[in-house]
Amino acid sequence: MSLLDREVPGVVMTPDNIRTKELPLAVNLGVAAGAVVLAAAVVLGAGIGNWVLVAFVGVVLYLVGINIVAGRIEGKRAARNRTMKSLIYAACILAVLPLASVVWTLVSKGYERLDANFFGTSMNNISARDPNGGAYHAIIGTLEQVGIAALLAVPLGVLGAIYLVEYGRGRFANTVRFFVDVMTGIPSIVAGLFILSFWVLIVSPWFNDGQPRYSGFAAALALTVLMLPTIVRSTEEMLRLVPGPLREGSYALGVPQWKTILKVVLPTALPGIVTGVMLAIARAAGETAPVLLVAGGAAAINYDPFAGNQQSLALFVYQQAGDASRYAPARAWTAALTLVALVLILTIAAKLLARRNKLSR
Structure with a gap:
C-alpha cells in the first residue's frame, strides 16, 4: 500500500490535493457567540464588572474553546496555529480599540461647535x-x-x-x-x-x-x-x-x-x-x-x-x-x-x- 492510499484520521490525501480538515466558519462563530454569552452570564450575573470585563473574559473563553474544538477537528498542531492566530487578531483589535474610542469621542463631542463662529x-x-x-x-x-x-x-x-x-x-x-x-x-x-x-x-x-x-x-x-x-x-x-x-x-x-x-x-x-x-x-x-x-x-x-x-x-x-x-x-x-x-x-x-x-x- 502506497503512502497516498493510507487512511489517516481527519485527513484526505490525493495525488493532486493534500489538505487537512478545516474548522467550519459556523463552528467558529458558534464558539465566539458561546464565549460572549457565557462571559456575560458570569460577569453580569455575579455583578463583578461591566461590558469591558465581559469582552476580556469572552476573549479568554473563546481562545480556550477554539483550541479545544479545533484540536478535535483539525488536530493539535493546527489548533495551536489557529489559537495563536486568534490571539494575534485579538491583540490587534485591543490595540485599535483605544484609538477608535478616542476618535469617536472627539467626533461625537466636538461636532457641536463646528461652525463659522x-x-x-x-x-x-x-x-x-x-x-x-x-x-x-x-x-x-x-x-x-x-x-x-x-x-x-x-x-x-x-x-x-x-x-x-x-x-x-x-x-x-x-x-x-x-x-x-x-x-x-x-x-x-x-x-x-x-x-x-x-x-x-x-x-x-x-x-x-x-x-x-x-x-x-x-x-x-x-x-x-x-x-x-x-x-x-x-x-x-x-x-x-x-x-x-x-x-x-x-x-x-x-x-x-x-x-x-x-x-x-x-x-x-x-x-x-x-x-x-x-x-x-x-x-x-x-x-x-x-x-x-x-x-x-x-x-x-x-x-x-x-x-x-x-x-x-x-x-x-x-x-x-x-x-x-x-x-x-x-x-x-x-x-x-x-x-x-x-x-x-x-x-x-x-x-x-x-x-x-x-x-x-
Missing part, C-alpha cells in the same frame, strides 16, 4: 454666559509656533543625523548620541523653563527696553528643543537603513560624498524622515506647558509671534476644559478635534509631497 472669532470679550467665541486666535498661534519650530528643528535635526551617520566617529559622536537619547525623554516643562530662563528673562530684555517679553517665538524655541531629539534619532535610523551598495556605487562613479548624500542617501530615506518629522510636529502641536510658561496665552488674536502673548490650540483646550462656563467644554472638545484634524492634514500633505518629490523617484 468657532473658526472665525477669538475669545476676546467673551463672557461666561456667552455661547459664542472661537479658537481662531489659537489656530493662528499653533500654526505660527509649530511652523517656526519646524523651520528651526528640521534642518538642524537632519544635518545632525547626517553627521552622526556619514561623518561622526569617535568620542564626540558618541557623546552627541548620548545627549540626544537623554533629550528624547526630557519633560516638556523643562524645555519651557529653559527657554523662560534663557530667552524670556535674559535675551528678550535686550530688544524690549530691558523688560522681559512673552511671545509666540519663545514658545517656538521651546518646541524646537522638544522636536530636535525626535528628528535626529528618527532620521539617523532611516539613514542607517539605506543600503551600503548604493553609496559605494555612487563613490565608484566618482561622485563626491556630499552629493551622494544629497542625491542618493536622502531621497532613499525621505519617506522615513518625513514620518519622523511629522511625529515631532505632532508632539509639538500638542504641548501645553511650554506655551503657558513662555507665551502666556491670550484671548485676543495676535499675528506677531515676536511680540506679546499668544495662544495655541493645546493651551486653549486646557483653559476651556477648566473653565466654569457651561459653554466651555464644547469649545474644548471642538478645539481638540481641530488639533487632531490639523495634524492629520499636515501628515497627509507631507506624505504626498515626499512621494511626488523628484529626488525620491
Whole structure:
C-alpha cells in the first residue's frame, strides 16, 4: 500500500490535493457567540464588572474553546496555529480599540461647535454666559509656533543625523548620541523653563527696553528643543537603513560624498524622515506647558509671534476644559478635534509631497 492510499484520521490525501480538515466558519462563530454569552452570564450575573470585563473574559473563553474544538477537528498542531492566530487578531483589535474610542469621542463631542463662529472669532470679550467665541486666535498661534519650530528643528535635526551617520566617529559622536537619547525623554516643562530662563528673562530684555517679553517665538524655541531629539534619532535610523551598495556605487562613479548624500542617501530615506518629522510636529502641536510658561496665552488674536502673548490650540483646550462656563467644554472638545484634524492634514500633505518629490523617484 502506497503512502497516498493510507487512511489517516481527519485527513484526505490525493495525488493532486493534500489538505487537512478545516474548522467550519459556523463552528467558529458558534464558539465566539458561546464565549460572549457565557462571559456575560458570569460577569453580569455575579455583578463583578461591566461590558469591558465581559469582552476580556469572552476573549479568554473563546481562545480556550477554539483550541479545544479545533484540536478535535483539525488536530493539535493546527489548533495551536489557529489559537495563536486568534490571539494575534485579538491583540490587534485591543490595540485599535483605544484609538477608535478616542476618535469617536472627539467626533461625537466636538461636532457641536463646528461652525463659522468657532473658526472665525477669538475669545476676546467673551463672557461666561456667552455661547459664542472661537479658537481662531489659537489656530493662528499653533500654526505660527509649530511652523517656526519646524523651520528651526528640521534642518538642524537632519544635518545632525547626517553627521552622526556619514561623518561622526569617535568620542564626540558618541557623546552627541548620548545627549540626544537623554533629550528624547526630557519633560516638556523643562524645555519651557529653559527657554523662560534663557530667552524670556535674559535675551528678550535686550530688544524690549530691558523688560522681559512673552511671545509666540519663545514658545517656538521651546518646541524646537522638544522636536530636535525626535528628528535626529528618527532620521539617523532611516539613514542607517539605506543600503551600503548604493553609496559605494555612487563613490565608484566618482561622485563626491556630499552629493551622494544629497542625491542618493536622502531621497532613499525621505519617506522615513518625513514620518519622523511629522511625529515631532505632532508632539509639538500638542504641548501645553511650554506655551503657558513662555507665551502666556491670550484671548485676543495676535499675528506677531515676536511680540506679546499668544495662544495655541493645546493651551486653549486646557483653559476651556477648566473653565466654569457651561459653554466651555464644547469649545474644548471642538478645539481638540481641530488639533487632531490639523495634524492629520499636515501628515497627509507631507506624505504626498515626499512621494511626488523628484529626488525620491
